[in-house]
Amino acid sequence: xxxxxxxxxxxxxxxxxxxxxxxxxxxxxxxxxxxxxxxxxxxxxxxxxxxxxxxxxxxxxxxxxxxxxxxxxxxxxxxxxxxxxxxx
Numbered sequence: 774x775x776x777x778x779x780x781x782x783x784x785x786x787x788x789x790x791x792x793x794x795x796x797x798x799x800x801x802x803x804x805x806x807x808x809x810x811x812x813x814x815x816x817x818x819x820x821x822x823x824x825x826x827x828x829x830x831x832x833x834x835x836x837x838x839x840x841x842x843x844x845x846x847x848x849x850x851x852x853x854x855x856x857x858x859x860x861x
Contacts, residue, residue: 775801777803791816795823795824804825805826805827805828806827806828806829807824807828808831808833808834809821809830811832817832827846
């Protein structure tokens with residue numbers, strides 16, 4: 774559960790409560806995509822909100838590599854926000 778594996782691999786794990794599931798999901802340095810499979814709409818929203826990753830899918834498959842790295846947040850590594858004012 775701690776290694777980033779490239780290929781058609783599914784890492785699945787059981788859990789006893791939602792807090793444990795979120796803790797397991799967030800215990801990685803990668804956090805690109807998370808998939809949640811549940812019939813409980815409340816659970817889906819709670820977990821999707823608290824999982825620390827770039828993309829969350831619910832009851833659906835996902836496309837690898839689309840997360841924070843493909844959004845506007847990816848530009849943060851290359852930019853520096855600065856505001857200047859000048860009175861003339």
